[in-house]
Amino acid sequence: MNISTRDVEAFLALAHTQHFTRAAERCHLSQSAFSQKIGRIEVSAGVKLFERSTRHVTLTPEGEVFAEEMRRIQADMHQAFAGLRDLAQRRVGRVAVAALPSVAAEWMPQVIARYRAANPRIKVELFDALASAGMSMLRDGRVDMAIIAGEDLQEFDCRVLRRERYFLVCRDDHPLASRQSVSLAQAAGPDMMHLARSSSVRQHLQAQPALLGTHPEGLEVEHLATLSALVAQGLGVSVVPELTLFHFRRERLRAVAIRDTALRRPIVLARRKGRALSIAAQAMFEEVLAQARG
């Protein structure tokens, strides 16, 4: 028992026209080939589907019920293929991205604007999530890709987008405020404030030799906006990655580059290993890479 979409079309054409010759034309077949095709279909079905004299062609009762089913199946087939074409041509679809809050704020607006201009019908979902949450969403397939911090992620397919420098942020009356750059050792001091231990920035910094043993009990907050306000108040200084500097653009605050070349924070674009991106996601992937390059 084998039957093709063209067989179904032939069957339905004959059911509709009730005329071999005209149905054959509609299928771009010789009338003889068409007749044979119908014969094969009937053998396949095991039942006579048409009652025919040389004058009249009619569906048998069994043919009628079969025709009903075939109409449904043909419609489903068309829909399946049309859906596939739409996906392929990015006429429909969905793409979900998780990005660090800083990336979500700094890069993604432009990325999404360009993407939507090129693919207006594709639904874009953006989640601003810290590295661990982003990785978990990626693992679960809730997002197609994640932009996170961290390097050695064997779990995923990763492309490094950038290795960010860190900056000392302080008030303009701080001794280091007008320097072009400072070393991490210079920046380290009793007034150093940190983000919460759970943040990837904190964990990255904590691993640095220059900061080991320095005031583990300083002020410790969760949000960069809070940190920014504390610094502005003169309660201390902090060290943050470049992408988060927009939080610190306020009066009397200064950002001074940390010059230690070893201290770089890798921003990576991660995707699931061994899983292909959807066509919609692939386009988004390229767009993110372009943003990182430009």
Place this chain on the structure above:
Amino acid sequence: MNISTRDVEAFLALAHTQHFTRAAERCHLSQSAFSQKIGRIEVSAGVKLFERSTRHVTLTPEGEVFAEEMRRIQADMHQAFAGLRDLAQRRVGRVAVAALPSVAAEWMPQVIARYRAANPRIKVELFDALASAGMSMLRDGRVDMAIIAGEDLQEFDCRVLRRERYFLVCRDDHPLASRQSVSLAQAAGPDMMHLARSSSVRQHLQAQPALLGTHPEGLEVEHLATLSALVAQGLGVSVVPELTLFHFRRERLRAVAIRDTALRRPIVLARRKGRALSIAAQAMFEEVLAQARG
């Protein structure tokens, strides 16, 4: 764009096993032929459906949505063919018959008993309907066949089952009661009672020369049971076809054959012209013919 049921099976096998070699075995194909088949399907679809290295095979996101649809379609296909087989083997189905009340009472019980013994799963519907109602049901397709009285029905495909004799029914004290047979002219008399004008029996009789002009205003009832009671009461006689005699099997009643050979009532089995019977109906058709012969 052409795709066969075997293609669908191949695609789903690969989607399931994620392994060309094993999926090929499952489809009884060489692994090479299988690979080509998948390739053709992908060309047909216009999208890569599988992500494959030599080590791993995975559905692409587009392949996943396609697989969903194909699973549904495959199930529908199987159901369609299974349903067809069931119909062909008379494992399911329905047949509807309209029959004159006399036929419904005299023949159909046996016919249906035999039919159900042979085709226990097929639903049988029997309508006891006068000729005109039966014809109308047949025209509308509400029944597959109708057993009616009347001969020249060009509208339908007809087989004459029997040409019934008529009988004079009277009480045992009637002058003709003990005759072997009588002519219609002899039977015609002032005590003749008739069925309602709408009945086919009445119309048939009314056309007979021997009865023309005889007492058009006699007693006139609708049901044979009533007529039987009137005759038994000695209120008159009547002329009825053989198949209805069971109504007159009561004490003091006699039935005498009308000998006029021209006066015969054809009982015909009618089906719609140019329309095939369902397989279930065909079997019923044969059964009715057998009953009429036996």
Place this chain on the structure above:
DNA sequence: GTCAATTACGTTCTCCGTAAGGATG
């Protein structure tokens, strides 16, 4: 006698299998 479906037969093309090639872990 004409129109229409089926059958006959030669051709074409698709599909399959064997075998070689190439990539991955």
Place this chain on the structure above:
DNA sequence: CATCCTTACGGAGAACGTAATTGAC
């Protein structure tokens, strides 16, 4: 280097077209 998918190529069978045949009105 072993596994496994892909490509190459030749053959078998299915599908198609032309033409003759059969059947219905």
